[in-house]
Amino acid sequence: MIPALGNFITEWAGWPEALDVLLLQNYNTRLVVLSTTLLGIASGIIGSFLLLRKRSLMGDALSHACLPGIGLAFIILVAFGGEGKYLPGLLLGALVTGLLGVGMVIAVRNTTRLKDDAAMGVVLSVFFGLGIAIMGLLQKMPGASAAGLEHFIYGKAASMVLSDFGFILTITVIVIAVSMLFLKEFVLLCFDDSFAATSGWSVTLLDMILLLLVAAITVVGLQAVGLILIIAFLITPAAAARFWTDDLRGMLVWAGILGGLSGWIGASVSALLPNLPAGSLIVLVGSGLFLFSMIFGNARGILKRYWKHLKLKRKVGRQHLLRSVFEIIEAELRGESREPVNMAVSVDRLQKHRTWTPKRLHHLIKAASKEDHIESFDAHTLRLSEAGFGEAARTTRNHRLWELYLISYADIAPSHVDRDADSVEHILNPDMVRELEARLLQKESSLAIPRSPHQIEEKGVTP
Amino acid sequence: MSWYTIDTWIVIVGVLCAISCALPGCYLLLRQMSMMGDAISHAVLPGLAIAFMVTGSRSSIGMFIGAAVVGVLTAVFTQWISSWGKVDRGASMGIVFTTLFALGLLLIVQAADHVDLDPGCVLYGAIEMTPLDVFTSFTVAGVAIDIPRAAIVLLGVLLLNLIIILAFFKELKIAAFDPELATSLGINAQWMHYLLMTLVAITTVAAFEAVGSIIVIAMLIVPAAIAYLLTDRLWVMLVISAVFAALSAVLGHVSAIGLPHLFGMESTTTSGMMAVVLGVFFIIVWLVSPRQGLLRRQIFGKTVASKEDLMHE
Numbered sequence: 125m126i127p128a129l130g131n132f133i134t135e136w137a138g139w140p141e142a143l144d145v146l147l148l149q150n151y152n153t154r155l156v157v158l159s160t161t162l163l164g165i166a167s168g169i170i171g172s173f174l175l176l177r178k179r180s181l182m183g184d185a186l187s188h189a190c191l192p193g194i195g196l197a198f199i200i201l202v203a204f205g206g207e208g209k210y211l212p213g214l215l216l217g218a219l220v221t222g223l224l225g226v227g228m229v230i231a232v233r234n235t236t237r238l239k240d241d242a243a244m245g246v247v248l249s250v251f252f253g254l255g256i257a258i259m260g261l262l263q264k265m266p267g268a269s270a271a272g273l274e275h276f277i278y279g280k281a282a283s284m285v286l287s288d289f290g291f292i293l294t295i296t297v298i299v300i301a302v303s304m305l306f307l308k309e310f311v312l313l314c315f316d317d318s319f320a321a322t323s324g325w326s327v328t329l330l331d332m333i334l335l336l337l338v339a340a341i342t343v344v345g346l347q348a349v350g351l352i353l354i355i356a357f358l359i360t361p362a363a364a365a366r367f368w369t370d371d372l373r374g375m376l377v378w379a380g381i382l383g384g385l386s387g388w389i390g391a392s393v394s395a396l397l398p399n400l401p402a403g404s405l406i407v408l409v410g411s412g413l414f415l416f417s418m419i420f421g422n423a424r425g426i427l428k429r430y431w432k433h434l435k436l437k438r439k440v441g442r443q444h445l446l447r448s449v450f451e452i453i454e455a456e457l458r459g460e461s462r463e464p465v466n467m468a469v470s471v472d473r474l475q476k477h478r479t480w481t482p483k484r485l486h487h488l489i490k491a492a493s494k495e496d497h498i499e500s501f502d503a504h505t506l507r508l509s510e511a512g513f514g515e516a517a518r519t520t521r522n523h524r525l526w527e528l529y530l531i532s533y534a535d536i537a538p539s540h541v542d543r544d545a546d547s548v549e550h551i552l553n554p555d556m557v558r559e560l561e562a563r564l565l566q567k568e569s570s571l572a573i574p575r576s577p578h579q580i581e582e583k584g585v586t587p
Numbered sequence: 588m589s590w591y592t593i594d595t596w597i598v599i600v601g602v603l604c605a606i607s608c609a610l611p612g613c614y615l616l617l618r619q620m621s622m623m624g625d626a627i628s629h630a631v632l633p634g635l636a637i638a639f640m641v642t643g644s645r646s647s648i649g650m651f652i653g654a655a656v657v658g659v660l661t662a663v664f665t666q667w668i669s670s671w672g673k674v675d676r677g678a679s680m681g682i683v684f685t686t687l688f689a690l691g692l693l694l695i696v697q698a699a700d701h702v703d704l705d706p707g708c709v710l711y712g713a714i715e716m717t718p719l720d721v722f723t724s725f726t727v728a729g730v731a732i733d734i735p736r737a738a739i740v741l742l743g744v745l746l747l748n749l750i751i752i753l754a755f756f757k758e759l760k761i762a763a764f765d766p767e768l769a770t771s772l773g774i775n776a777q778w779m780h781y782l783l784m785t786l787v788a789i790t791t792v793a794a795f796e797a798v799g800s801i802i803v804i805a806m807l808i809v810p811a812a813i814a815y816l817l818t819d820r821l822w823v824m825l826v827i828s829a830v831f832a833a834l835s836a837v838l839g840h841v842s843a844i845g846l847p848h849l850f851g852m853e854s855t856t857t858s859g860m861m862a863v864v865l866g867v868f869f870i871i872v873w874l875v876s877p878r879q880g881l882l883r884r885q886i887f888g889k890t891v892a893s894k895e896d897l898m899h900e
Binding site: 175178179180181184188232235236237238239241242244245246248249250251252253254255256257258259260261264277278352353355356359360362363366367399400401403404405407408411414418424426 | 616674681697710803815858860879
C-alpha cells in the first residue's frame with residue numbers, strides 16, 4: 125500500500141497546474157475536460173429518465189454489447205482500405221451491436237420465461253466475450269495495428285483529439301435537444317406509462333427513443349469513460365439528483381449539474397495523473413458526490429429525512445398531550461353537560477390516558493411549556509395556557525373530523541378509527557381541514573368540536 | 588492446429604471453472620438475482636487488489652476471505668442504499684459495483700509496478716497462462732505430470748460448492764422459490780441469501796485468474812439460463828447447466844485455437860470463445876427447446892411454465 129501511495133504523490137504536478145487544468149487554462153487538457161463535462165451533463169439528464177423508468181442496468185447490457193461492434197467495425201474499415209481507427213466508424217459499429225444487444229435482451233425476456241436480469245446477464249457477458257475474442261484476433265491481424273482499441277474498455281480521455289471533440293459535442297447537443305423535445309412524453313412514460321399509452325403515444329416507441337438516446341450517449345462516452353464504467357455515468361448522477369429535489373424538472377437540472385461536475389473534476393484529476401485510468405477517477409468522483417448527496421441532500425437526504433422525522437415526532441407528541449388534556453377535561457365536565465373550558469387536570473390521570481412513562485410525559489410537558497402551551501405545572505396538576513387550550517381544542521377537532529371522515533367515507537369501524545386517524549391527522553394542513561369541514565357539514569349540524577365517535581378509554585386502566 | 592499438454596490443462600481448468608460457476612449460477616438465476624452475480628464479480632476487485640498488495644502473491648487464503656467479505660458487503664451496501672436512500676434496487680447495485688470496481692482498478696494500476704497484474708486480464712482472465720503456474724508435479728509411468736495451481740484451487744471450490752449445495756439442497760431450494768415459506772419452516776432465508784452471496788464471491792475469485800471478472804458472468808448465468816429453458820426440476824437443472832458449462836470449456840478452447848485458422852489468423856482468447864460458445868448454445872436452446880423453445884411455441888402456442896413448477900419434484 126505504502127509504495128503505491130508514494131507513486132501517486134510523485135505523479136502529482138502541484139496545485140498551480142491543477143488549477144490551470146480545472147479552469148480550462150491548460151491547452152492540452154482543455155478539450156478533454158470540456159467534452160467529459162458535456163458528456164456528464166447529457167448522461168445525467170438521460171440517466172434520470174432511465175432511472176425513473178427502472179431500466180438503469182439496461183445501460184450496462186448496452187455498453188458491454190458495444191465491444192464486438194468496435195472490433196467488427198475496425199475489421200470492416202481495414203478491409204475496405206480505410207483508416208481502422210476512424211472514430212465515427214468505430215462508434216457506429218458500437219451503436220449497431222449495442223442496440224442489437226438491447227434487442228436481444230427484450231426478445232429473450234418476451235419469448236422465454238427468463239426474467240430481465242437473466243436476459244441482461246446473458247447478453248452482456250456473451251457479447252463481451254465475443255468482443256474479447258474479436259479483439260484477440262485483431263492483435264494478431266496482419267497489416268493493421270489495432271493498438272488503442274482497448275482504450276474503449278477502460279476509457280482514455282486523454283486520447284481525444286479536436287475532431288473527436290466536435291463529434292462528441294454534436295452528439296451531446298442532439299441528445300439534450302431531443303430529450304427536451306420529448307420532455308413531456310418522457311415524464312408520462314416514467315410516471316404513468318398506461319396514461320402515456322392512452323394519450324396516443326406508443327410506449328414501445330417512446331422506450332425505443334429513450335434507448336436510442338441512451339445508446340448514443342453510451343457510445344460517445346466509451347472513449348472517455350470506457351464501456352465497463354459508463355453505466356456509472358448514467359446511474360450515479362441521476363440517483364444523486366433525487367436527494368436534492370422532488371420535482372422531475374429539478375431532477376434533470378441537478379443530474380446534469382452533478383454529472384457535469386463528476387466529468388469535470390474526474391477528467392481534470394485524470395489529466396493530472398495520466399497513468400491512472402480516467403474512467404475510474406470519473407466514477408469515483410461521481411460516487412463521492414452521490415454519497416454527499418445521499419447524506420446532505422436537502423429534499424430526500426438522510427439527514428433531512430431524519431430531521432423531518434424528529435420534527436414530526438415532536439409535533440405528534442405535543443398534539444397527543446394537548447388532545448389528552450382536552451379529552452380529560454371533556455370527560456370531567458360530561459356529567460355537568462357543559463362545554464369544555466380550560467381547567468387543571470391531574471397529571472396521574474394524564475399519564476394513564478395514553479400509557480406514557482412518567483419520563484416521557486415530563487419531557488412532553490417541558491416541550492409544551494417552551495411553546496407557551498402550559499400555564500402551570502406541578503407534581504399533581506397541569507393547567508394549559510389559553511393558547512394551549514385553543515390549540516388543544518383545534519387538535520381534538522381535527523382528530524374527530526378525520527375520524528368522522530374515515531367512518532363515513534372509508535368504511536372504518538368506529539372501534540378502530542382512533543388508531544387509523546392517529547396516523548394521518550398530524551399532517552393535516554388547513555386546506556385539508558377545510559375540505560373535511562365541507563364534506564362533513566352535510567352530516568353534522570354544528571362545526572363545533574364533534575363528539576368522539578367512540579368510547580375514549582383510559583389506557584393503562586383495564587376496561 | 589496442434590494440441591499440446593498445455594491445451595489439455597487449459598481445457599481442464601476451463602471445465603472446472605465453468606462447472607464451479609454454473610452451480611451457484613442456477614440459484615442466482617432462480618432468485619432473479621443474475622445481476623447480483625454481475626455486481627459481485629465486479630466488486631471483488633478491490634478485495635483482490637488489496638490482498639495482492641498486502642501479500643504480494645496471488646495464492647493466499649486471505650484473498651478468498653477478502654473476496655467473500657467484499658462480496659457480502661456488495662449485497663449489504665446495495666441493501667443500505669436502496670433502503671436508506673430509497674434508490675431503485677437495480678440502480679443502487681449499479682452504483683455500488685461501479686464504485687468498487689473503479690476503486691479496485693485504481694489500486695491495481697497503482698500496484699502494477701509491484702505486483703504482476705495486467706488490467707486487461709482483470710476483465711477476461713489469462714486461462715492460457717494458468718498451466719505455467721505449477722502447484723505440484725509427479726511422474727506416472729515415466730510421464731511427468733505438472734498440475735497447475737489453478738486446477739487445484741478450482742477443484743477445491745467446485746467441491747465446496749457441491750458440498751454446500753448437497754448439504755443445504757432443501758433449504759437453498761425453498762429459500763430460492765419462497766422465502767416466506769422458508770421462514771415459516773424454520774429456515775433462515777436471509778442466512779441462505781448471504782450463504783449464496785458468499786459462494787458466488789468465492790467462486791468468482793477462484794475463476795478470476797482464468798476468466799476474469801466479466802466473462803465469469805457468462806459462466807455463472809448462461810449455463811443456468813440454458814438449463815432453465817430445458818427443465819422444470821432443480822437437480823436436473825444443476826446437472827444440465829454443468830454439462831453445458833463443461834462443453835463450453837472444451838469447445839471454447841478448441842475454437843479459440845482452431846477457428847481463426849479458417850480465416851488465416853492465429854488464435855484468439857479462450858475465455859472469450861467460451862462465452863461465445865455458451866451464447867451459441869443459448870441461441871440453439873432458445874430456438875429448439877422441447878417445451879420452451881421458439882419453434883415449439885410457434886407450433887403449439889405458449890407453454891410457459893411458471894417457476895413454481897420447479898417446486899414440485
